[in-house]
Every structure is written in C-alpha cells, then in structure tokens.
Amino acid sequence: MTGLRADLPLLWRQIRSQNRTFWRTPVAAFFTLALPVFFLVLFSVLFGSAEVAEGYRFSQFFAPAMAVFAAGSATFTSLSIGTALARDQGILKRVRGTPLPPWIYMSGRIGSAVWIAVVSVVVMFSVAWALFGFVMLWDNLGVALLMFVLGMATFSALGLSVCAVVKNADSVPAVANAFFLPMAFISGIFIPLDDAPGWLLVLGDVFPLKHFAEPFGDSFNPFHTGQVLGWENLAIMSAWLVLGLIITIRFFSWDPKGSG
Numbered sequence: 001m002t003g004l005r006a007d008l009p010l011l012w013r014q015i016r017s018q019n020r021t022f023w024r025t026p027v028a029a030f031f032t033l034a035l036p037v038f039f040l041v042l043f044s045v046l047f048g049s050a051e052v053a054e055g056y057r058f059s060q061f062f063a064p065a066m067a068v069f070a071a072g073s074a075t076f077t078s079l080s081i082g083t084a085l086a087r088d089q090g091i092l093k094r095v096r097g098t099p100l101p102p103w104i105y106m107s108g109r110i111g112s113a114v115w116i117a118v119v120s121v122v123v124m125f126s127v128a129w130a131l132f133g134f135v136m137l138w139d140n141l142g143v144a145l146l147m148f149v150l151g152m153a154t155f156s157a158l159g160l161s162v163c164a165v166v167k168n169a170d171s172v173p174a175v176a177n178a179f180f181l182p183m184a185f186i187s188g189i190f191i192p193l194d195d196a197p198g199w200l201l202v203l204g205d206v207f208p209l210k211h212f213a214e215p216f217g218d219s220f221n222p223f224h225t226g227q228v229l230g231w232e233n234l235a236i237m238s239a240w241l242v243l244g245l246i247i248t249i250r251f252f253s254w255d256p257k258g259s260g
Contacts, residue, residue: 007104014100014108015115022078022116032078033120036070037127039190044132056222060135063128064217065189070120071148072155072184072209077176079113079159084169092254102254113159114152121148140219143228147219151212154237157244158208164252183207188214208240 022028040063047058086092086109095105128134159176166172184190186203187210193201204210211233218224 015111018112036066040066057133059128059132064220067121067124068213071117074117075113076155076159080162080176083163084172088169144219147216154241161244161247167257208237211236
C-alpha cells in the first residue's frame with residue numbers, strides 16, 4: 001500500500017502531462033471532441049426541430065449514441081494513434097530507460113484517454129440539453145456508468161492491441177479508422193438499423209460497440225421498457241476486452257520499428 005500511495009502522484013502527473021500533449025494537437029482534439037458534436041448539431045438541426053413523442057425530441061435518442069461514438073474514439077482511435085506515434089518517435093524506448101515505471105507511463109496514457117472520453121460525454125450531453133431539448137434521466141444512471149467503465153476498458157485494450165499489431169505509426173490511423181468507423185455504422189450509432197438485412201444485424205452483434213451503445217442509450221430512453229442491460233452485452237464486451245489484453249501483452253513493443 002505504501003508503494004501504491006507513492007506511485008499515485010506520479011500517475012496523476014503523467015495523466016496531466018498526456019492531457020497537455022493532447023490539447024496541443026488541434027487535429028486530435030477536433031476529431032475526438034468537435035467532430036461528434038458537429039454530428040450532433042447537424043443531425044439535430046435536420047431532424048430534431050419537432051417533438052418525436054410525448055415531449056421528447058430527437059436529441060434524446062441521438063445524443064447518447066454520439067456520446068458513445070466520442071468516448072470510443074477517444075480511447076480506441078486516439079490512444080492507438082498517439083501511442084504508435086510516441087513509439088516511432090522513440091519516446092516509449094526512452095521512457096523504459098528512466099526511473100519512471102513503464103506501467104505508470106502507459107496508465108497515464110490510458111487515464112488521459114479516459115478523461116478526454118469523460119469530457120466528450122459531458123460536452124455532448126450539455127450541448128444536447130442546452131440547444132436541443134435533451135432531458136437527463138437519472139433512474140438508470142448506474143447502468144450507464146457501468147457500461148461507460150466497461151466500454152472505456154474494452155476500447156482502450158483494443159486501441160493498444162492495434163498499436164501492438166501494426167508496427168508502423170503511419171499505418172495505425174488508417175487501420176484504426178477502417179475498423180472503428182464501419183463498426184459505428186453497423187452498430188446503429190448514426191442511423192437505426194431496424195430494416196437492415198439480417199446478416200448486417202448479426203455482424204453488428206459480433207462487435208463490442210453495439211453492446212456499449214444499446215444499454216447506454218436505453219439508460220436515457222424514456223420509452224424503454226424491460227431490462228436495460230443484458231448478460232450478452234457484458235459477455236461480448238468482456239470477451240473483446242480479454243482479446244485486446246491478450247494481443248497487447250503478446251505483441252506490444254516499446255521499441256520503434258526496426259530497432260533491436
């Protein structure tokens with residue numbers, strides 16, 4: 001316990017350092033925070049001027065989906081790209097030669113990504129509430145928080161696994177976006193898939209984003225009846241979490257491509 005208490009200030013300073021690095025990169029901040037908000041504003045202006053049902057507007061159902069998209073992007077895409085760039089620049093290799101424990105450095109990166117995810121969700125709900133009539137529902141907030149924690153853990157592990165498998169930092173953005181963006185569409189993030197072909201629905205069920213978005217969104221859906229969180233949501237997300245951890249532990253390298 002004494003060692004852990006001594007490491008916590010180091011971890012906190014590392015998270016703050018990674019946060020400063022993030023905000024100094026306007027492109028990363030735009031795609032992680034501003035782009036999902038832009039989607040929220042655009043779709044809400046196009047489709048959300050009238051009530052959907054019983055006093056609730058379009059943003060009541062779309063804002064949680066965009067919050068999931070932003071949180072997943074902060075952990076999966078941004079974490080994989082940022083870590084890969086740090087590795088190619090030799091930062092990870094130099095960290096291993098300092099007294100700073102490697103787990104603190106990596107935990108700082110993950111903690112920063114999670115913090116950005118929290119900020120993105122707060123911004124999303126704040127904009128939806130202030131401009132588009134979103135109503136905060138508190139009854140299932142515990143389920144939403146549980147799914148958020150599990151979602152951040154899952155997509156952080158998957159983001160690091162992409163960085164572990166793809167050794168060239170120039171290729172990581174393409175690979176990460178090629179995986180995350182199609183997954184967002186087949187998971188019903190942008191448009192409902194009620195009338196989609198059966199095979200597309202089955203494909204969406206395989207990936208974790210749908211099992212993050214559905215119970216999270218249902219937590220703020222005033223018309224949802226029955227159980228919000230199912231065991232299949234927890235099981236599939238946990239399976240992807242374990243898979244991401246296994247790949248990361250097995251293949252992750254702190255050295256740049258081509259070094260010893």
